Amino acid sequence: MDRILYGDNQFFGINHASEEKARQQLMKFQDxxxxxxxxHDAYDAGVRGFACTTHERIIELVKIIKSEPERWEGLRFYPGMPYAHKYANAVTELGYFGALKQLLPSGGIVDAMMRGGKALVSGDVAKVATLLIDAEMKAFKGLDTPVIFLQNIVTDLILGLGYYEAFAIFEEHVRTRYNAEAGFFSMNLPMLLPALDSVGLKNPIVCANVNKSAFRMSGGIEAYREITAKYPARVIAMSVLASGAISPSEAIEWVVNEPYVESILFGASSRRNIESTVELIRKFDARKAVPA
Structure with a gap:
């Protein structure tokens, strides 16, 4: 797994600290x-891991990248699914079965479900889930996707429902069909790790908020340290700057030294900020590697 991952939030005007900055980013990235x-600025800075949603704009971007393979050699995609707004909009416009029919290939299980009027309450749940994964992954065919993520809106819903077997279904499908590892975005790392362990998922890949001010860290910093000591995991730290509450140098120095953090995911909208962030991670990684 890549040490440094570049994310896509800024492309869609997502900023947890400033609505004005989010608006500016949304305007900037209309093209x-x-x-x-x-x-490509991130690529030029040496970042080869791109953590992305399956937003329609990312599908457009993937088409461009596929058309310019020499410009993007070695780029690895870490797609996260589902992109919830896409499904919510489809359900609002078409209803549940209409949305499934639009989003999934025709024939087979969806048509059978519609004919029988069956609700998603049986073994069909797993079948529909894997078909939805395949529909989301279609755009990434032929690209390097070492890790496929379940987005936190679904991860944490499954946690709340207690249907932990769903995690095993997801892991098995991405492993057997895509030769990839399963990853899980979550806003509740302390609850997720025991749940994954209970269905046999050891040393999982989990992306969660990790930052010095404990911003959006469920249970706080000590809870993260305690649970990862008991249930080892490969944690990808996101929101490391706590949406701007911590200076970049202080924030990155701290997160680099958290023992359970394997990778760092960041977003930035300018070449200068991208290069500065990458340089800071590498600088503090190098210091950490030197014996005291």
Whole structure:
């Protein structure tokens, strides 16, 4: 797994600290070519891991990247699914079965479910889930996708429902069909790790908020340290700057030294900020590697 991952939040005007900055980012990235060039700024800085949603704009971006393979050699995708707004909009417009029919290939299980009027309450749940994964992954065919993530909206819903076997279904499908590892975004790392362990998922890949001010860290810093000591995991730290509450140098120095953090995911909308963040991670990684 890549040590440094570049994310896509800024491309869609997502900023947890400033609505004005989010609006500015949304305006800046209206042109898909601006998105492609900014991603390439990260590529030029040496970042080869791109953690992305399956938003329609990312599908456009993937088409551009596929058409320019020499420009993107070695780029690895870490797709996260589902992109919830896409499904919510489809359900609002078409209803549940109409949405499934639109989002999944015709024939087979969906048509059978519609004919029988069956609700998603049986073994069909697993079948529909894996078909939805396949529908989301279609755009990434032919690209390097070492880790496929379940987005936190679904991960944490499964936690709340207690249907932990769903995690095993997801892991098995991405492993057997895509030769990839399963990853899980979550806002509740202390609850997730025991749940994954209970269905046989050891040393999982989990992306969660990790930052010095404990911003959006469920249970706080000590809870993270305690649970990862008991249930080892490969944690990808996101929101390391706590949405701007911590200076980049202080934030990255701290997160690099958290023993359970394997990778760092960041987003930035300018070449200068991308390069600065990458340089800081490498600087503090190098210091950490030198014996005291």
């Amino acid at each position: 898909i070519r601006v998105i492609a060039d900014t991603l």
